[in-house]
Amino acid sequence: MTTDDAPQRLADVRERIARAEQLAKRPAGATSLIAVSKTHEAPQITPLIAAGQRVFGENRVQEAQAKWPALREATPDIELHLVGQLQSNKAADAVALFDAIHSVDRLSLVTALARAMERQDRRPACFVQVDIGDEPQKGGVAVPELPALLAEARSADLPVVGLMCVPPFDLEAAPWFALLAKLADDHGLPGLSMGMSGDYETAVTLGATHVRVGTALFGAR
Numbered sequence: 001m002t003t004d005d006a007p008q009r010l011a012d013v014r015e016r017i018a019r020a021e022q023l024a025k026r027p028a029g030a031t032s033l034i035a036v037s038k039t040h041e042a043p044q045i046t047p048l049i050a051a052g053q054r055v056f057g058e059n060r061v062q063e064a065q066a067k068w069p070a071l072r073e074a075t076p077d078i079e080l081h082l083v084g085q086l087q088s089n090k091a092a093d094a095v096a097l098f099d100a101i102h103s104v105d106r107l108s109l110v111t112a113l114a115r116a117m118e119r120q121d122r123r124p125a126c127f128v129q130v131d132i133g134d135e136p137q138k139g140g141v142a143v144p145e146l147p148a149l150l151a152e153a154r155s156a157d158l159p160v161v162g163l164m165c166v167p168p169f170d171l172e173a174a175p176w177f178a179l180l181a182k183l184a185d186d187h188g189l190p191g192l193s194m195g196m197s198g199d200y201e202t203a204v205t206l207g208a209t210h211v212r213v214g215t216a217l218f219g220a221r
């Protein structure tokens with residue numbers, strides 16, 4: 001794939017999302033497309049911005065700090081989401097840079113984020129990442145520990161808007177997405193961050209409010 005194809009790839013992904021929304025009888029535009037630009041540099045990113053994309057995702061704080069201030073200066077209405085694991089000692093940097101954080105998964109991080117938000121008077125929307133397939137190496141809170149972590153996040157006044165997951169890659173995603181949707185519903189959370197290049201249409205039919213798509217927009221990393 002070349003950068004020349006970027007507007008076409010974006011149009012294709014948007015079309016597929018719209019079709020899935022229609023199939024599931026969800027309102028058009030109910031799903032926000034996060035273009036995950038990790039490992040890609042400005043020359044790959046700017047064609048998507050030119051084609052109208054405004055919501056982007058990164059998985060590393062340092063990489064995002066190097067790329068996005070300049071891109072945002074040129075296009076101030078960019079919305080930047082952190083989709084990767086976050087170390088507590090980077091919480092303040094993450095709060096300063098990102099508009100949403102999708103990887104809140106433990107009490108130490110809840111505490112660090114709450115403190116950084118208070119100091120900076122900035123409140124990025126938070127998603128609690130759930131280890132939906134019980135794969136500890138992936139990050140995310142274990143399903144049985146979710147209620148306690150949500151209670152801690154609420155008492156720390158963290159702006160939790162939803163749940164996020166990355167299902168086991170070798171299994172069909174739909175049952176995991178359905179489980180995440182059920183958990184979010186049980187806890188009265190409206191946001192559902194689920195679905196990547198291989199399964200975002202499935203995620204949209206199961207209620208995703210945010211899909212995180214990299215490869216289908218940028219090509220292979």
Ligand SMILES: *Cc1c(COP(=O)(O)O)cnc(C)c1O
Pocket residue numbers: 036038059083084166196197198212213214215216
């Ligand atoms: C890289 C990444 C994505 C995007 O993955 P693709 O398969 O390239 O679409 C989504 N979510 C997370 C957490 C990621 O790290």
